[in-house]
Amino acid sequence: MDDSLSMVAHQFDDAAQQHDSSMLGMWVFLATEIMFFGGLFMGYTVYRTLHPAAFEAASRHLDVVLGACNTGVLLTSSLTMALAVRSAQLGERWRTVAFLIVTMLLGVGFLGIKGSEYYQKYVDHLVPGPAFSFPGSQSREIEMFFYLYFAMTGLHAIHMIAGIGVVAVMTILAGRGRFTAAYYTPLEVAGLYWHFVDIVWIFLFPLLYLVGHRT
Numbered sequence: 001m002d003d004s005l006s007m008v009a010h011q012f013d014d015a016a017q018q019h020d021s022s023m024l025g026m027w028v029f030l031a032t033e034i035m036f037f038g039g040l041f042m043g044y045t046v047y048r049t050l051h052p053a054a055f056e057a058a059s060r061h062l063d064v065v066l067g068a069c070n071t072g073v074l075l076t077s078s079l080t081m082a083l084a085v086r087s088a089q090l091g092e093r094w095r096t097v098a099f100l101i102v103t104m105l106l107g108v109g110f111l112g113i114k115g116s117e118y119y120q121k122y123v124d125h126l127v128p129g130p131a132f133s134f135p136g137s138q139s140r141e142i143e144m145f146f147y148l149y150f151a152m153t154g155l156h157a158i159h160m161i162a163g164i165g166v167v168a169v170m171t172i173l174a175g176r177g178r179f180t181a182a183y184y185t186p187l188e189v190a191g192l193y194w195h196f197v198d199i200v201w202i203f204l205f206p207l208l209y210l211v212g213h214r215t
Contacts, residue, residue: 026189030196033159037200040155044148044207047141054141058134059211061126062149063117067209070113074198077106081167081194084174084187091181093174100171103194107164114157121146149208156204159197166190 048055084099118127125133128147136142170190173179179187 022185022189023192026192030192033196037152037155040148040152041203041207044152047144047148048211051138051141051144054138055145056211057136057138058142058145058149059209061124062209063120064209066113066117067205070110071201071205073106073110073113074201077103077110078195078198080106081191084170085184085191088174088179088184088187089181093177093179096174096179096187097171100167100174104164104167104171107160107167111157111160111164114153118150121150152204152208156197156200159200163190163194163197166193 080099080103084096084103087095087099121127125131126146128143128150132139132143132146134142167190170187173186
């Protein structure tokens with residue numbers, strides 16, 4: 001019996017229809033996520049246009065090296081996620097598991113680096129709120145930058161945590177042999193979500209970290 005047929009839910013005619021429906025559903029979900037983050041990017045654009053000098057001054061207090069390291073970590077994780085999907089397509093069960101584990105570890109590494117950045121901002125009194133402290137006349141505008149910084153990177157981190165959870169489930173399923181060369185749709189859908197989270201960071205890094213380092 002075809003493995004792909006045994007995985008077809010009753011509401012679908014065949015494996016191809018189930019695959020197409022799953023992919024369409026994920027793309028629709030990602031479209032809503034784009035609108036969600038798009039509102040944050042729009043808010044950032046408005047405030048940066050109104051207070052360019054303050055945003056540049058605030059950006060210089062972000063650690064570009066750590067931000068660049070996190071960018072490299074996420075780009076590498078996108079590669080390992082793509083390799084996991086490819087391994088599943090080839091029916092290589094344990095290579096799929098290995099690449100998924102590496103992807104999760106890279107995601108955890110990203111969160112660890114981000115957590116160290118957050119701690120440093122706390123130590124430097126750059127967390128918006130009663131304890132926020134920044135010398136100069138643009139303190140309020142700079143605090144707005146950090147409001148946006150924590151909101152945007154914090155929501156991105158939440159999505160990353162969710163992604164790690166999804167990849168963990170995919171790892172368990174892959175280890176149990178649920179994916180074959182004929183059926184790997186859930187893993188492919190999970191890969192789309194992971195790549196989306198990575199792409200969001202590709203936009204966040206230059207907008208937040210590099211605006212204050214123009215030549």
